[in-house]
Amino acid sequence: MASPTPSLTLALLQARESAMDFFRPHLNHNSITEQQWRVVRTLWQAEEQTLESYQLAERACILRPSLTGVLMRLEQNGLVHRWKPETDQRRLCVTLTPEGNALFENMKGEMMRQYQKIQQQLGPEKYHMLMSLLNEVKQLDPND
Template sequence: MPESTPSLTLALLQARESAMGFFRPLLNRYGVTEQQWRVIRILRQTPDSTLESREVADLACILRPSLTGVLGRLERDGLVKRWKPETDQRRLCVTLTERGEALFDEMSKEMVRQYELIQEQLGPENFRTLMQLLRKVQGLHPGDPGPHT
């Protein structure tokens, strides 16, 4: 029987689960889901902490219908504000509130420590290489011939 090709998608999912093991306890302690944290982080790292909801969905890798619920809970908890610009009522913008920014600032120190633990276990060079390779994988497009064709 021929050896099967390793599953890239399965390996990525398993690696994600391993990495999330470093962060889930912290998210649980603060009562924030993984999706909520991704939204908070993306908004906080945006210059004015404001994006259109479709941009948030794309950057956070959350399907738009699911994002509606995530944003609703974040708004209920006072962490984000949703609003429509007067100039274009079709757009829905999302802004991180002061409370959301404070939560990010409070959690980020502990999140950085978890990244440091991952880097310690992988080694700094392996961590840099991993991040470079992941950026390359993110840039892949089906049907595009690669440089090695």
Template sequence: MARPTPSLTLALLQARESAMDFFRPHLNRNNVTEQQWRVIRILWQSDNQTLESYQLAERACILRPSLTGVLLRLEQSGLVSRWKPETDQRRLCVTLTPEGNALFDSMKGEMMRQYQRIQQHLGPEKYRTLMSLLDEVQQLDPKE
């Protein structure tokens, strides 16, 4: 019987865990979970720092039911604000607060240093190749 091919999905998960080992200590020192950091970073990176909850869930790779709890804790911490537009109460918008911006600003330097450490371990060419390959995987259409 032929051996099964290595699992791409398992390899991606294991690589993610290895990469997160660089960032977890800084997140823990700031009492921020990985999911909370993804939300803060994505809001910070968005043009007007406001997104609808479904957009945030999609970009942060967090299921909508889980995102509800993440947003509740971030709101209780004063890092995000949630609101419904008067014109459409079905929509839920999320905005990074000044406190959320301040937290991002205070954490981004160390987070960038960790990215640089990963790049140093891999080397610039391998890092660019890795990022390019990951982008290609993200663009794959399973329906084709």
């Protein structure tokens, strides 16, 4: 009997969990969830510093229905501001508050140290190869 093909999706999930083990203690210390951190980081990195909710969901890899709850909690904690433009009430825009920016600034040093640990353990060449391969996987077309 032929051995089963290894599961790419399972291997990616397991690798994600292993990588997150580096970051979870710092997230927990700052009382922020993984999804909340992705929102804060995504908004902080956005050139325009404001994103529409659909853009934020796509860039942070959070399903739109889940994003609603994440944004509600972040807004309750004073980290984001949600608003609808006067010109189009159907759109929902999100921006970091000064407190959200301060949280990011407070956390980024330790988060970068964890990225450096991962890179040191893999080695710079493997780390860059991994990031390159992951970018290629993101570009794959399931309809091709």
